[in-house]
Amino acid sequence: MAASGTVGRDTMADDAVADQDRMRRFHDAALPCLDDVFTLARYLMRNPSDAEDAVQECYLRALRHFDTYRGPAMKPWLFAILRNVCNAEFARRGKEEVPTDYTADDSAAEEMPMWQEPQASPESSILRQQESAAIRRLVEELPRPFREVIVLREIADLSYQEIAEVAGVPVGTVMSRLARARAMLRSAWNAAETASPKPGSMPASRVSP
16 A cells, blocks of 8 residues: 555656646747737737736636647747637627628739748838827727738738638638738728828828838
8 A cells, every 4th residue: 555655646746747847838938929919819809808818718728738739839829729719709799700801802912922921011010010009999990800810910920821820711811811901901091191190190102002
């Protein structure tokens, strides 16, 4: 019996060490992505409190399934989990948004080879000015599928392929949605500037293709 008890204690000690090592590896891999995950959650949920809840649930799920993580890109993996969390919450609220892809966008997407990533766009410059409440509001007003893809691309700086993996759609759909999102954002920005020009604000020509 004594030997059996010793073996049991040794097994428990080994499990505790393994859990601590797992927690350390998860902390080291996932914590640096926390700000980016919260940024995406804020844009998806459009409410800081809801975003915090979504991020907490995302990290709990990620820790629970960390043994299945094979890398190497931690951030897209976390984004995919966060997206599932947000989708589940929208479904619970009965506010599921159905992606709407426009045929007109396909031609714009096809102009660029799928293996070629674009250079910095005017939208990138605008969106990286995250201190601007006006810019955040314009992005938050985009329909969710387009809001999601433009945040993943222009703020999180994911590649087309990474966005496709996060969203669970083909790369061509990512390009189509991104083209549409950029057009919608440009239109909204130009309309806002025309309606209420401010000294030192960005001219409409700066956000033209």
